[in-house]
Amino acid sequence: MQSEVQSAPIRILHLEDSELDHDIVRQTLRRAGVPCEMQRVETLDDFVRALHASHFDAILADYRLPGFTALDAWRALQDMPQPPPFILLSGAIGETAAVEAIKQGMSDYLLKDDLGKLAHVIERAIEVQQARRERERAAEELAASEQRLARFAEHLQMSIEQERAAIAREIHDDIGGSLAAIQFDLSWIGRHHADADTQAHVQAATTMLQHAVGASQRIMMNLRPAILDQGLAAAIEWLASEFERRTGIRTRVRTAVRQPGVDKAVQLTAYRTAQEALTNISKHAGCSEVRIELSDAERVLTLEITDNGRGIMAPDRNKPKSFGLKGLQERARTVGGWLDISSRAGQGTSITLSIPLTTETKGETT
Numbered sequence: 001m002q003s004e005v006q007s008a009p010i011r012i013l014h015l016e017d018s019e020l021d022h023d024i025v026r027q028t029l030r031r032a033g034v035p036c037e038m039q040r041v042e043t044l045d046d047f048v049r050a051l052h053a054s055h056f057d058a059i060l061a062d063y064r065l066p067g068f069t070a071l072d073a074w075r076a077l078q079d080m081p082q083p084p085p086f087i088l089l090s091g092a093i094g095e096t097a098a099v100e101a102i103k104q105g106m107s108d109y110l111l112k113d114d115l116g117k118l119a120h121v122i123e124r125a126i127e128v129q130q131a132r133r134e135r136e137r138a139a140e141e142l143a144a145s146e147q148r149l150a151r152f153a154e155h156l157q158m159s160i161e162q163e164r165a166a167i168a169r170e171i172h173d174d175i176g177g178s179l180a181a182i183q184f185d186l187s188w189i190g191r192h193h194a195d196a197d198t199q200a201h202v203q204a205a206t207t208m209l210q211h212a213v214g215a216s217q218r219i220m221m222n223l224r225p226a227i228l229d230q231g232l233a234a235a236i237e238w239l240a241s242e243f244e245r246r247t248g249i250r251t252r253v254r255t256a257v258r259q260p261g262v263d264k265a266v267q268l269t270a271y272r273t274a275q276e277a278l279t280n281i282s283k284h285a286g287c288s289e290v291r292i293e294l295s296d297a298e299r300v301l302t303l304e305i306t307d308n309g310r311g312i313m314a315p316d317r318n319k320p321k322s323f324g325l326k327g328l329q330e331r332a333r334t335v336g337g338w339l340d341i342s343s344r345a346g347q348g349t350s351i352t353l354s355i356p357l358t359t360e361t362k363g364e365t366t
């Protein structure tokens with residue numbers, strides 16, 4: 001027996017109508033050197049009362065008692081949150097009843113003629129029970145920790161999007177405002193100084209200024225895709241055409257979105273997925289063609305981005321410092337969806353995002 005169990009006496013509730021049998025059990029355990037405290041009850045009411053009044057490590061139960069059987073006691077026990085192990089300790093009850101008892105989940109069955117095994121049977125029942133509780137506790141802890149992680153990922157995504165939107169606003173209001181003022185002054189200088197040198201400088205400054213305006217608009221668009229206000233299909237088409245213009249990789253888009261007003265968080269997830277998939281393609285794929293398909297058939301939003309490049313090698317997916325694809329997987333989960341990555345060496349990669357549109361609306365994130 002484990003030292004932990006030995007140090008504190010085992011508390012046993014004994015459902016037994018015979019005082020004599022109870023004494024025999026008590027003596028048997030004492031002789032076996034099992035430190036224990038026993039309480040005897042003989043009615044169903046007393047049994048239930050005793051269980052609610054204090055904690056027991058194990059229950060020993062005779063099968064046939066006045067007006068009820070151990071099966072009734074077992075049933076009464078099922079309402080308790082963490083019932084102690086239940087050992088049937090009885091005279092012969094017949095094979096059918098014994099099988100039924102074990103089938104119902106009782107811990108063990110021991111004949112009163114076989115008391116030599118009692119200490120061992122109790123010890124084993126308590127150990128099995130403890131192991132089961134530990135497993136349950138571990139499973140609960142794991143589930144709770146996974147839930148915490150999922151909530152944290154969701155919170156992180158939301159914070160990132162809020163931060164991005166705030167930066168985009170600042171660029172718009174502050175830098176955008178300053179650039180407009182510079183443009184105004186440059187025009188003024190151009191109108192009031194006709195000499196060739198000044199005109200050349202004004203022209204050069206205007207070109208640079210237009211470059212800065214274009215850059216700040218591009219940065220704002222990456223930070224907060226205002227194009228999403230025109231709908232997901234328009235936003236994906238815009239992303240694709242920008243990608244094609246920048247990389248020269250032929251990009252075809254097919255959209256079939258019928259349902260209007262898709263949740264903002266879902267739209268943003270799809271948009272960010274397309275954005276990351278296209279960034280990955282330009283960085284890693286070495287391909288000549290990209291296909292993007294967006295549909296909301298059967299109330300599932302599906303976005304598939306396929307390239308004909310080198311494919312993702314198995315070890316690439318678990319690169320310790322790569323969080324693009326992992327982040328997309330987490331992000332899909334936060335809106336009730338999932339991400340599939342399929343790829344064969346030399347035959348391209350396909351990233352598919354699926355989000356059932358029946359999920360609860362999560363509200364706007366930008």
Ligand SMILES: Nc1ncnc2c1ncn2[C@@H]1O[C@H](COP(=O)(O)OP(=O)(O)O)[C@@H](O)[C@H]1O
Nearest residue numbers: 280281284285311312316322323324325326349
């Ligand atoms: N379309 C693709 N074609 C080929 N390899 C890819 C593609 N997308 C991703 N990969 C591989 O998978 C790895 C992980 O991608 P990702 O998680 O986005 O991280 P990162 O882009 O920061 O490296 C990449 O480093 C690359 O090796």
Ligand SMILES: [Mg+2]
Nearest residue numbers: 279280324325
């Ligand atoms: Mg990436």
